[in-house]
Amino acid sequence: MRAILLHWCRTSIYLLGAVFFLGLGDRVPKHLVILDDVLDNNVLLILRESPYLSFIFPLWGANLIAGVLLFCTFLLIVPVISMFGQRLFHFAIFCILLFISVLPLHLHFDAARFNHENLLFLSYSLILGSIGVVLCFRGLIGMQFSRLNTFLPRLFLWMHNLRPRLFLIWTFIGCILMCGSISWHIFDGVPGFIDSCIYMFQARLFAHGMLSAPIPPEPQFFGVAHTILSDKWYTMYPPGYPTILALGVLFRISWLVNPLLGALTVVCIYLLAKELYGDDTAKLSAVLACTSSFFLFMSSEFASHTSTLFFVTLAFLSFVWIVKKKRPLLSALVCGTCIGIALLCRPYTTAWICVPMGIVAIVMRKELLLRHILIGAMPILVACLAFLAYNYATTGHPLLFGYIALYGKKHYPGFHQDSSSDAFHTVAQGFKYMLSNLNALNYYLFEWPMSSLFFICIFLAYGKKRFWEWLLVGWIGAFVLPTVF
16 A cells, blocks of 8 residues: 555656646746847846846856756666666767757857847757656556557557558648648748748749849839849749749649648658658658648748758659669659759758768669669759759859859858858857757757657667668758758
8 A cells, every 4th residue: 555655656746747847848938038148158038028027147057957957857767778788889879869959058059140039948948848758758657547558559550550552642631731721721822931922933933934024113122132133133042943833823823832742742751661661660750740840831831941852852762762673764763853853942952962872872882783873863964954054044154043143152151251241150150050950950840848859869879770770860961961051
């Protein structure tokens, strides 16, 4: 009797602690603004309800609290960590990856540099929420949930027995319905911010058969950001995504273009996961994609990110088919075509994505035939020539991109003077910017009260890795690393 009472008391304490930390982590972003005081190396805490309720807190003190909370979380999951005890190398990798995924505030983020006041409190919200989740799971261990224990296995068994083709059809339709509803009912079927408006303007030009428009009679009233008014009127963006969006303009369904591309991306994610890890993991991957608010809202807007994500995912899937000798000639053609289109949509991102694939092609030169590489390279070459021709028709020079024509050579990636200010972009600022983006991804990917990348860290740190795991890590790094520059 005493043991049962002690068990329930301990469980109640864990659950109350979980509620406290989850509530605290939820209130931080809603009621508190954390600003970085650059001059005094302090954190300025301001209550949203009243700008007068603020106080200075030293950054080292905030970091110390974050470190203590993170250490408490380590103590709570010691049984999980103990499996690394026999492999110190894996344990070291796990600690490094966990450090990156949770991002305790060991860095001095310059809020004025990035003009984004919420870069700091995301870390604290994630740490507090993570502790609440760990306490919740620790409290639930040993409790009997008869209905839950029967419902979850039935749910997973139902998903396992669901025919793949039927699952794909329903997932595709569900993703289109969700993204289409967001696009039509929340964004009113029109672009919601300046970049999307400019993409729509460029798409309408293409739909009318023009690469640029004539100068308007009073050009001083048409000087909008990201547009160029010289001897002609055009935008600074590459032509790939506006060409796709122009199809939506012609059929008067421009608001449905990105929802359709988002649904096709989910299909590619499913096929890719099925090739590498089997049908069950593929279904889980597709479901997770459809529950990511970050993915759903980006797929409901008019920006170019969704189109690039679709084509690079399809290119990666085709690359897997090439290596596995599944219709390698056709797969090589699809892979090269997708990379070429993605290059026309977002060239800088796509160029970095090609790096891990190029490294793999060199490492596996015995498995990949030369004709497969040549067939894949042909569409990429055609896309590059089309890009140069578009530059020549708009900016007047094949190597002069719209970005540089508008903002000058300072807009090139690298460590030099910033195009938007007089400051210099340094290596340290680049890493801070990269980590702040990673921090935001941790927070917004699923909007869970804990780090979204935490489970990836556990997976990467434990067990032997196959060739595909390292390629996926390189692929993710190809998205993260370029932001340093």
